[in-house]
Amino acid sequence: MPAFYTLVLIWIYRDLWHQSGIATGLGWDTIDTHGPDLDFFASDLREGRFSLWNPYDKGGYPVFCDPVFDRYYPFNWPFAGWGALFGSSWWLVQIKVIAHHVAAGSSMHAFLRSRGLSIRAALVGGIALVASAPLLTHKASNILWPLVWVPIVWLAIDAALAKPSWRRGAGVAAAFTLCATAGSPPGLFYAMLLIVPYAIWRTGVALRGRVSREVIIAVAKCAGVAAILAGLVLAVTVLPTRDLVAVGSRDRFGTGRDFALALSLPLPAAIRGVMTRGAGLFEMYIGCAVFLLGLCAIVLRPRFDRGAAIVFASIAAFGVTLAAGATAGVLPVLVDHVPGFGLLRVPGRYKLLAAWSLAAAAGYGAASLEAAWGDVKLRTRAMICATCMVALASVFVIGWSMPPEPKNRATWCSIVAVVIAAGLVIAAVRAPRRWASFALSALALFVLFDAPCFTIVPPAALSAAEPRQVHDRDAELVERMSGVHDRYRLYDEFVLGERAGARLRIRDFRGYPAIDPLSQHRYVDILEYAKRDPAILTDFNVRWVLRRPHFRYGDGATYVRMPSPGFESRGGELWEAAKPAPIVAWYGAGRVVDDPKQVLAVVRGLQDPDGSRRRVVVEPDAAIPPGYTSAEPDLRIGSISKYEPDEIAFEIEAPRAGLVVLNEIMFPGWTVRVDGELSPAVRANYLLRAVVVPPGVHQITWRFEPAHWRILVAGYVIALAIMLVAAFAPRRRSAP
Secondary structure (H helix, E strand, O other): OHHHHHHHHHHHOHHHHEEOOEEEEEOOHHHHHHHHHHHHHHHHHHOOOOOOOEOOOOOOEOHHHOOOOOOOOHHHHHHHHHHHHHOOOHHHHHHHHHHHHHHHHHHHHHHHHHOOOOHHHHHHHHHHHHOOHHHHHHOOOHHHHHHHOHHHHHHHHHHHHHOOOHHHHHHHHHHHHHHHOOOOHHHHHHHHHHHHHHHHHHHHHHHOOOOOHHHHHHHHHHHHHHHHHHHHHHHHHHOOHHHHHHOEOHHHHOOOHHHHHOOOOOHHHHHHHHHOHHHOOHHHOOOHHHHHHHHHHHHHOOOOOOOHHHHHHHHHHHHHHHHOHHHOOHHHHHHHHOOOHHHOOOHHHHHHHHHHHHHHHHHHHHHHHHHHOOOHHHHHHHHHHHHHHHHHHHHHHHHOOOOOOOOEOOOOHHHHHHHHHHHHHHHHHHOOHHHHHHHHHHHHHHHHHHHHHHOEOOOOOOOOEEEOOOOOOHHHHHHHOOOOOOOOEEEEEOOOOOOHHHHHOOOEOOOOOOOOOOOEHHHHHHHHHHHHOHHHHHHHOEEEEEEOOEOOOEOOOOOOOOOOOOEEEOOOOEEEEOOOOOOEEEEOEEEEOOOHHHHHHHHHHOOOOOOOOOEEEEOOOOOOOOOHHHOOOOEEEOEEEEEEOOEEEEEEEEOOOEEEEEEEEOOOOEEEEEOOEEEOOEEEOOOEEEEEEOOEEEEEEEEEOOOOHHHHHHHHHHHHHHHHHHHHOOOOOOOO
């Protein structure tokens, strides 16, 4: 089945691979985020490291706290291992993303087969998922990755309830581990909204009529093992994120309800879009045949798993309602009263609940049509469903026709699509057995063609396609910028491409895309300030600026403008700062600024006429030497002896007591030792690390040692070990 779904995905995304003879691939998040993360992880493995901090990208940020950096994700390990052995490439991350779509179809197929459905019915469910518009829309984002494994969790829950044991509880935890470590917190939240209702319903069904003390104890032990192991996995992926969220820039996207309800979809258009492309939103389109099959699953109600289709349809309806956000009224109540719902942006992403649950329901619908052949009562119900679907779609298209975009077919084509789907359903229950079987198989094919082809005019590329990045100028440009590996920073705007710091291990202060909800608020403030006054970059050790128009938006995007005072052109797209702040310096005097909003302006104002800096800016909570604010300004530059992701060491001479500033981002978990003695860390110049030193020559070492990280990683390793023992250790055979 994975081979089959691989072929399905190659066909669905056939227009991605070449556009007018130019090699292309999945873009946006794939190359901006997931590819560079994979590169950094692979290089870490190659060097035998387990870095907790990435000092090269986005001015430096905590890999340990970043859930998107999917280091604990078992599905990622083969790709990272390949990159470590043979080198990362453009195609490695492309294959990784497509592999998740293959896993999505295969896992749905496996779940439906485990429930007793035929191969053909399982194919309908698997294809319905990977060919739906929500996946076409979010294909390049890891928001899908936790959801990919939801059907495997469903399957594991079924197995555990059928025969509760500690081993099967560990199996549930193992399946959930794939969801929990896949890298996307919103995706994990959506996965839980699919897993929890299913688990509650299945548990109720399993215990109905056989409640006894022994059964309750067995189920409780099984659930306890699953909960403990899942908790150990969640601890290493979720708990560290709190430190990053606490200093993040989430409020830039809104606060309170404004954050959670922004970009809500109009409820009527969202509902119509699920089943009728020409009368609703394309991003909601699950497919007319999928919707019709889900309706058949509810109305025909096959004799096996009677309640499953109703449960899946209910979850789908809930997902569509949540996708409407403020226009439906349900999500605002949940945001106000239920933890978790207020943490997520873009309500429209809740449509993914509908994609997964309706795909499962469609599989049950195909199975119900198989069971309906020859049954007059069920056959009549199927025909009524098909007729009603045609009538409803016609009303939608006539009454609320949506103007097609250039890449979409005319709105009346939606009526044709519904008629074809309805005709195949009727043929599946009324035609002779042989032809009915062909009609059911044709339904699977129609599901495959519907959203990817019938509503999108080929050969126009699907969105999120970008030319293949070859980075053929990287080595040439890096060679021209001395010191960018360990002494100076680069501010790169779209010349070296996506996140050069993570890919090339050079100290990039920006690292596209730098602004996301988890980026440090103070770091983003500096980026915003630099739009008005690019010289602020020189205060943060930026010596080199690479500048060209945004590769997606041209000059329409507002970033640092060149030429600018303080920078000299070095030819082409390269600019050099005349007086960048050193990476390590002792400052003889300082200034205390009460208002954090004024710190950056003061930092700019303290620069001497020749461009040098001899004073440092601190905030009121900083411990500084007595008389430091009135001392004579002075400067001494230190020398780096060790520059590694989690440790930086240097030597510096201090003529008198003062602050030694390391031009690296301050973050909880960084500890500093002066001549081997642990010393308090101080924040300086709004963002940087500093430490107070007495007079003399000092050896100073900064290490990133987040609290409890060894315990969290140890818990994760123990959980994995228990899961492996449960899977492979020999089982005792009961005595005859």
